[in-house]
Amino acid sequence: MKKDTNSSFWAADEETKKKSNLENFCRLLDNKKYLNYSSNFSNLWKWSVKKPEIFWSEVWDFTKIKGFKGKIVIKKNKIFFKNQFFPDSKLNYTDNLLVKKNNEVALKFLSENNIEKELTWNKLYENVCKFSYYLKKINLNEKDRVAAYVPNTIETVISFLSTAKNGLIWSSCSPDFGAEGVIDRFLQINPKVLITCDYYYYNGKKIDILKKIPKILNKIKSIKKVIVFPYDKKFQKKIDSRYEDFYSLIKKCKANYTFKKFKFNHPLYILYSSGTTGVPKCITHGAGNVLLEHNKEFSLHCNISDKDKIFYYTTTGWMMWNWLIGGLSMGATLYLYDGSPTFPKNENLLNFCSREKINFFGVSAKYIDFLKKENLNFKKLNLQHLKVLASTGSPLVKESFEYVYKNIKQDIHLTSISGGTDVVGCLVLGNIFSHVYSGEIQGESLGIDVDIFNDKGEKVNLGEKGELVVKKPFPTMPIKFWNDPKNKRFKKTYFSKYKNIWHHGDFIQKNITGGFVILGRSDATLNPGGVRIGTAEIYRQVERIEFVRESLVVGQNYNDDIRILLFVVLKYKKNLENEDIDFIKKRIKEYCSPKHVPYKVFQISEVPKTKSGKIVELAVKKAIHGEKIENLQALSNPDSINFFKNIYKNNLIK
Numbered sequence: 001m002k003k004d005t006n007s008s009f010w011a012a013d014e015e016t017k018k019k020s021n022l023e024n025f026c027r028l029l030d031n032k033k034y035l036n037y038s039s040n041f042s043n044l045w046k047w048s049v050k051k052p053e054i055f056w057s058e059v060w061d062f063t064k065i066k067g068f069k070g071k072i073v074i075k076k077n078k079i080f081f082k083n084q085f086f087p088d089s090k091l092n093y094t095d096n097l098l099v100k101k102n103n104e105v106a107l108k109f110l111s112e113n114n115i116e117k118e119l120t121w122n123k124l125y126e127n128v129c130k131f132s133y134y135l136k137k138i139n140l141n142e143k144d145r146v147a148a149y150v151p152n153t154i155e156t157v158i159s160f161l162s163t164a165k166n167g168l169i170w171s172s173c174s175p176d177f178g179a180e181g182v183i184d185r186f187l188q189i190n191p192k193v194l195i196t197c198d199y200y201y202y203n204g205k206k207i208d209i210l211k212k213i214p215k216i217l218n219k220i221k222s223i224k225k226v227i228v229f230p231y232d233k234k235f236q237k238k239i240d241s242r243y244e245d246f247y248s249l250i251k252k253c254k255a256n257y258t259f260k261k262f263k264f265n266h267p268l269y270i271l272y273s274s275g276t277t278g279v280p281k282c283i284t285h286g287a288g289n290v291l292l293e294h295n296k297e298f299s300l301h302c303n304i305s306d307k308d309k310i311f312y313y314t315t316t317g318w319m320m321w322n323w324l325i326g327g328l329s330m331g332a333t334l335y336l337y338d339g340s341p342t343f344p345k346n347e348n349l350l351n352f353c354s355r356e357k358i359n360f361f362g363v364s365a366k367y368i369d370f371l372k373k374e375n376l377n378f379k380k381l382n383l384q385h386l387k388v389l390a391s392t393g394s395p396l397v398k399e400s401f402e403y404v405y406k407n408i409k410q411d412i413h414l415t416s417i418s419g420g421t422d423v424v425g426c427l428v429l430g431n432i433f434s435h436v437y438s439g440e441i442q443g444e445s446l447g448i449d450v451d452i453f454n455d456k457g458e459k460v461n462l463g464e465k466g467e468l469v470v471k472k473p474f475p476t477m478p479i480k481f482w483n484d485p486k487n488k489r490f491k492k493t494y495f496s497k498y499k500n501i502w503h504h505g506d507f508i509q510k511n512i513t514g515g516f517v518i519l520g521r522s523d524a525t526l527n528p529g530g531v532r533i534g535t536a537e538i539y540r541q542v543e544r545i546e547f548v549r550e551s552l553v554v555g556q557n558y559n560d561d562i563r564i565l566l567f568v569v570l571k572y573k574k575n576l577e578n579e580d581i582d583f584i585k586k587r588i589k590e591y592c593s594p595k596h597v598p599y600k601v602f603q604i605s606e607v608p609k610t611k612s613g614k615i616v617e618l619a620v621k622k623a624i625h626g627e628k629i630e631n632l633q634a635l636s637n638p639d640s641i642n643f644f645k646n647i648y649k650n651n652l653i654k
Contacts, residue, residue, distance in 0.1 A: 008435035008513075009405050010413060020432045021299045025062055034058075041433040041443050042514055049449040049472060056085065056292065056447060056475065063295035063329070067091025067261055067288075074473070080500045081490070083473035086288060090261035093268055093287040094132075094165035097328040098125050100306075105333050107154045110352060112339025113201050115232055119154050124161075126255060131162040133256035134249045138225060140192060142167035143267060147191035147223070149173050149182055149209065149216070150316050151200040152338045155229040155246060157325060159195050164269075164287065167262050171270040171282075174317035175200050175207065176611055179215040181633035185272050188282050189482050190222040195246075198239065199231050203340040210240070264288030265479050271319055271421045274610045274634055281489060282482035285424050289475040293425045294326030300446055301429050302360060302388060302415075306331030312362035312390070313341055313349055318612040319421040320362065320392065332360075341367055350378050350408070357385040364393035365400065365416070366613050372403040373549060373571065383409050390430070392417045393613060395518040395536045398439035399544055416441045418506065418518050422494070423476045427468065427504060428516045439540075440515030448474045452508055457498050465509045465532065467522055470502035477502070507534040524617040526555040528562045531595050535617060538598075541591045542566065542584060547573050550607045553598070554621045556653060565624065565653065566598035569607060576603035600653055608640040620644050624653070 017023050017039055026044060030037035034054055035047050048055040053073040060069060070088025077083050100106065100121040108118040119127070140146070146163045150156045150172060163170045171189055173182050175197065186194075194216070199208050210228070217223055228239050229246035239245060265286035272280035298304040310327045311334075314320040327334055335356060341349050341363070353361050368391055389404060389412050396416040404414050415430025418441060426445050434442040444450050449472040452460045460466040481490045497503040507522040519525075519534025526533040535553045542551040549571040555562040566584070570576060581601045589597045608616045611634065619629050623644035632638040647653060 008437050009401060010411075010436040012413070012432045017432060020303050021305070022301075022303065022432050025058070025300055028062065029058065032058075039433045041431050044433075045444045045446055048447045052447060052472065059292060059296050059300075059447070060086075063292075063299050065091065065291065065295065066096050078500075080473055080495065080502065081477055081487070084265065085292070085473075085475045086264040089264045089288060091264065091288055091291070092165065092259040092261050093291055094128065094161045095259040096291055097161060097325070098128065099329060099331045101125055106328065107157055107334050107336060108356070109152075109154050109336045109338070111201055111231075111337075112204075112343050112348065115201075117154050117233070124158065127158045127250055128161045128165060129255035129257050130250045130253045131158055131246075132165045133253045135162055135166050135168065135193070136256060137253070138193075140166065140168055142262070143169055145169045145171060145189045145191040145270070146193045146195065147171050147173075147186045147189070147220075148195040148316065149175060149177075149213075150195060150197055151175055151231065152314065152316055152321065152336050153197070153229070153231070154336065155197070156195075156316055157334075157336070159227075159246075160269075160325065165259060167260065167266060169267045169270060169284075171272075172316040172321070173272075174315035174611060175209050176202065176315065176636065177317060178633050179212045181611075181631075182212070182216055183219045184631060184633060185280055185282075186216070187220050188279070189270055191220070192222060193225045193227065194220075194223045195227045195229075197229055197231050198235055198237075201231075201339050203343045210243075213243075262287060267479060269322060270482055271322065271424060272317075273421060274612075274614065274616070279631060280634065281493065282484075283421055283478045284480050284482050285476065286479045289477075289479070290322075290326065290424055291329065293423075293474075293476040294323060295329055296446060297323075297425055297429065298327055298330050298332075301426070301431050302390075303432050304330045304332050304360060308332045308359040309335060309356060309385075310360045310362075311335035311337065311353060311356070311358045312360075313337055313364070313367070314362075315612065319424050322424055324362075342370070346371070346374055346376060347378070347381075350381060350383070353386055354381045354383055359385055360388045360390065361386055362390035362392070364613050365391045365396040366394060368396065368400045368404065369543065371407075372400055373543075377407045378409070379407065383412075386412060388413045388415060388430075390415050390417055392419075392426075394615070395520070395539075396439070397536075397540045397543065399540075401436075401438045418516075419445070420504075422478065422504070423474075425476050427470065428508075428518075434514065437511075437513050437515050440511060440513060440517055442515055452510060453498060453501070457501070462510055462512060465507060465519060465534065467497070468504040468506040468508040469498060470504065474502075507532070507536075521617065524554070524621070526553070526562055526564055528555070528564055528595050533564075533592075533596055537592055538564070538566065538588060538596055541588050542568065545584060545587065547571050547580065548584075552604070552607045552615055552617065552620060554617050554624065556599070556621075556624055563599040563653075564596070566601045567604045567607070567620075568601065569604055576601070602647075604640075604643055606637055606640045608638075608644075609636050610634055611636050624648050 075084040268287035417429040419426035
């Protein structure tokens with residue numbers, strides 16, 4: 001690899017480009033006279049959205065999807081979300097993920113307290129075929145729901161693949177959700193089976209999952225079976241006789257080696273919105289849709305091969321878990337980590353990458369920011385095998401880019417990505433043809449016609465800020481929201497702002513480099529004096545300040561205008577002094593604008609976050625205006641919201 005002289009942090013050398021999947025794909029298109037070959041990513045993307053039928057058909061073939069393809073690529077409809085991809089095709093999702101049958105390692109698990117397990121491709125195939133036999137034996141029919149309240153373990157992957165193999169619908173929550181949060185989600189989908197675990201570890205604590213199960217069963221009457229697997233290799237105490245033992249079932253069962261093919265958009269899993277302002281939305285994704293998109297991302301954007309080792313730090317309640325499992329389709333080995341990323345040491349995850357010779361490592365932007373704040377240096381760590389570091393969950397700021405290349409590895413493809421649960425994939429992400437510039441996501445997702453609009457629905461100019469939209473149908477649009485008559489909630493969520501255009505809800509800007517900067521969620525955009533400001537612009541400056549650990553920004557309605565309120569968690573100072581506030585305001589004014597300067601700055605002990613670590617600006621905004629927050633169970637730290645409620649109750653902002 002080489003560092004480019006034009007202020008970029010990284011660019012792939014010509015040899016790396018030549019050997020890449022993206023290069024091979026482009027040469028294939030060139031040979032078929034579809035596209036004149038060039039390593040210009042922008043040209044490739046433009047062609048892919050101009051010729052979607054050819055592009056998606058070629059992705060199917062290039063990534064070797066197993067199944068009946070059919071002749072129609074897109075069944076067109078005037079209504080955006082009613083367009084159907086590969087309407088005649090049939091496939092089995094699990095059949096496309098179990099791509100090897102050998103004794104190589106398919107899955108490896110490690111917990112924070114050093115419990116280790118691994119599973120070969122042969123054993124994975126065998127266990128999936130046996131557990132799927134059991135699910136059929138208990139008379140679960142196609143499209144019945146299987147709920148999973150589980151940590152990120154090998155058994156969870158087996159359960160998911162078995163569910164998908166039978167045409168059942170999977171839905172999971174991580175065990176850090178309280179019983180009420182689980183009920184809020186699973187009660188909406190009426191699952192027949194609940195899969196869970198005996199316990200898990202987090203931050204040095206052993207936490208019992210099973211004690212929460214009776215409360216869940218009492219509320220969700222549709223659950224007829226509870227299946228429990230041990231976190232360790234065996235149960236440390238006997239499980240309740242009402243529950244089935246996962247491994248006993250597998251041991252007793254025959255193997256069902258039949259892989260029935262289903263329609264392309266057959267429902268695969270139900271994911272949930274964060275639910276911080278109401279009951280979580282049940283976002284339903286189709287099997288073929290997901291497979292096609294994930295294959296494209298892993299192969300063409302991430303350059304994954306069957307020799308690679310992929311590790312993404314995630315829980316089963318975050319869509320990145322679903323994304324990670326899709327990596328099996330490349331024949332790659334997946335690494336599953338469960339527990340705190342910083343216990344017993346802050347260096348846990350990167351030490352794991354070094355030890356296991358990981359090639360692709362993914363984390364949240366907040367984790368990289370944490371490493372930066374702790375000023376940790378990993379240059380002496382052996383990371384020679386690590387080719388890609390991926391970041392998502394929130395915008396990755398310039399300082400974090402600089403930190404990675406200075407303190408982790410210089411020769412690495414740092415790829416910031418953005419999409420989300422709604423699309424269970426990316427709308428903007430990395431690629432091996434483009435340069436990596438500080439604070440930028442490299443480019444568009446191939447085949448997805450992303451653009452940036454102003455409030456009037458007009459395309460903005462290069463360098464201007466606006467709403468992230470998708471102008472043409474794409475495979476991983478949700479097939480529906482569960483229990484959403486006439487798609488009312490669905491249409492309101494994505495199509496209420498612009499007619500027949502997908503509105504994603506991100507405030508974004510495209511730069512002259514071709515890269516993108518995410519400026520925060522657009523529903524959390526600030527409008528002081530009628531000027532639209534993304535919260536990420538303020539975060540970027542505040543979190544550069546040495547004595548600030550974390551921050552949160554919201555807008556307060558005041559006299560037909562918006563006042564900006566800033567809340568900070570201090571790093572080493574005990575109290576926020578007036579001189580500190582003056583320093584913060586001065587910095588924001590200097591590096592942003594006078595419009596960005598907060599009306600008031602508060603000290604708080606912690607920032608309210610979702611279970612996946614996202615800052616909940618909207619919930620805080622509701623709290624400071626005295627509005628009801630319907631689902632505090634969605635927060636990892638629900639008590640933290642009390643500070644903001646108190647602001648409204650006692651009229652502390654004058």
